[in-house]
Amino acid sequence: MTIQWFPGHMAKAKREVTEKLKLIDIVFELVDARIPISSRNPLIDEIVANKPRIMLLNKADMADPDVTKQWIDFFAAQQIEALAIDSQSGAGVKQIVEVAKEKLRPKFEKMLAKGIKRPRAMRALIVGIPNVGKSTLINRLAGKHIAKTGDTPGVTKAQQWIKVGKELELLDTPGILWPKFEDEEVGLKLATTGAIKDTILNLQDVAVYALRFLAIYYPDRLKERYVLSHIPEDIVQLFDEIGKKRGCLAAGGVVDYDKVAELVLRDIRTEKLGRLSFDRP
Numbered sequence: 563m564t565i566q567w568f569p570g571h572m573a574k575a576k577r578e579v580t581e582k583l584k585l586i587d588i589v590f591e592l593v594d595a596r597i598p599i600s601s602r603n604p605l606i607d608e609i610v611a612n613k614p615r616i617m618l619l620n621k622a623d624m625a626d627p628d629v630t631k632q633w634i635d636f637f638a639a640q641q642i643e644a645l646a647i648d649s650q651s652g653a654g655v656k657q658i659v660e661v662a663k664e665k666l667r668p669k670f671e672k673m674l675a676k677g678i679k680r681p682r683a684m685r686a687l688i689v690g691i692p693n694v695g696k697s698t699l700i701n702r703l704a705g706k707h708i709a710k711t712g713d714t715p716g717v718t719k720a721q722q723w724i725k726v727g728k729e730l731e732l733l734d735t736p737g738i739l740w741p742k743f744e745d746e747e748v749g750l751k752l753a754t755t756g757a758i759k760d761t762i763l764n765l766q767d768v769a770v771y772a773l774r775f776l777a778i779y780y781p782d783r784l785k786e787r788y789v790l791s792h793i794p795e796d797i798v799q800l801f802d803e804i805g806k807k808r809g810c811l812a813a814g815g816v817v818d819y820d821k822v823a824e825l826v827l828r829d830i831r832t833e834k835l836g837r838l839s840f841d842r843p
């Protein structure tokens with residue numbers, strides 16, 4: 563999906579999420595475990611305001627597990643409960659309902675105390691930037707029994723609920739929010755992980771960023787993948803070495819830097835360099 567994030571579009575997205583928040587008990591904030599800060603909406607605290615929230619570090623299968631652990635501790639220190647999940651395989655997804663129940667226990671106990679004998683299911687909304695895995699998570703939570711319940715009157719657009727067992731209902735349309743893309747490094751990280759289309763930023767710029775990052779944080783994997791005895795400090799030299807080793811050549815035998823950029827980014831996104839995390843606590 564291509565979304566143009568004009569100011570008007572952002573305002574509309576915010577308005578839509580704010581409307582949906584009125585209907586739910588808890589927010590599942592979905593971020594990319596490889597870039598849990600860069601894949602966050604900059605206004606998320608303001609938008610979600612006082613609703614209970616669980617942060618879901620999705621695509622944890624692709625992130626560096628040690629760094630993911632550090633992030634979970636980092637968010638815990640900010641009183642934000644974060645869970646590492648893989649919506650594609652379903653790993654960690656079961657915990658979500660349990661943690662949500664725990665978070666909402668006081669609210670539902672209050673309802674019981676007020677004499678509401680059969681409290682309704684918890685209602686949740688998934689929010690996140692494009693491509694972070696919202697639909698995959700909805701399908702995973704719903705399982706085979708994707709059952710939509712009736713409309714909720716009184717809102718502009720009819721909302722549908724998806725049942726997740728007996729205890730949870732999800733709004734079927736997630737809240738789509740924009741990333742903090744006015745920050746150049748955030749943009750480069752989003753592009754490196756494939757969260758934004760390759761046509762948005764210059765491919766070579768993205769690969770330069772990614773290779774410099776790998777040279778600092780994952781030098782051994784870089785050396786191993788491209789059979790380098792050492793990593794040249796000069797980025798052009800690094801492009802040249804990788805290009806020659808991997809046959810990314812143009813006419814006349816010169817290295818084709820676009821091809822190198824494509825190769826490196828494809829290798830990163832398909833885990834040929836292992837599990838990588840680009841944001842660091």
Ligand SMILES: Nc1nc2c(ncn2[C@@H]2O[C@H](COP(=O)(O)OP(=O)(O)OP(=O)(O)O)[C@@H](O)[C@H]2O)c(=O)[nH]1
Nearest residue numbers: 563620621647648649650692693694695696697698
């Ligand atoms: N490896 C891995 N891939 C995932 C995971 N979750 C989603 N994906 C992949 O990420 C891509 C985007 O997933 P979607 O569920 O379409 O993302 P979305 O947030 O609904 O995207 P929009 O509709 O653009 O807002 C798809 O190719 C998914 O297969 C995960 O936990 N691990």
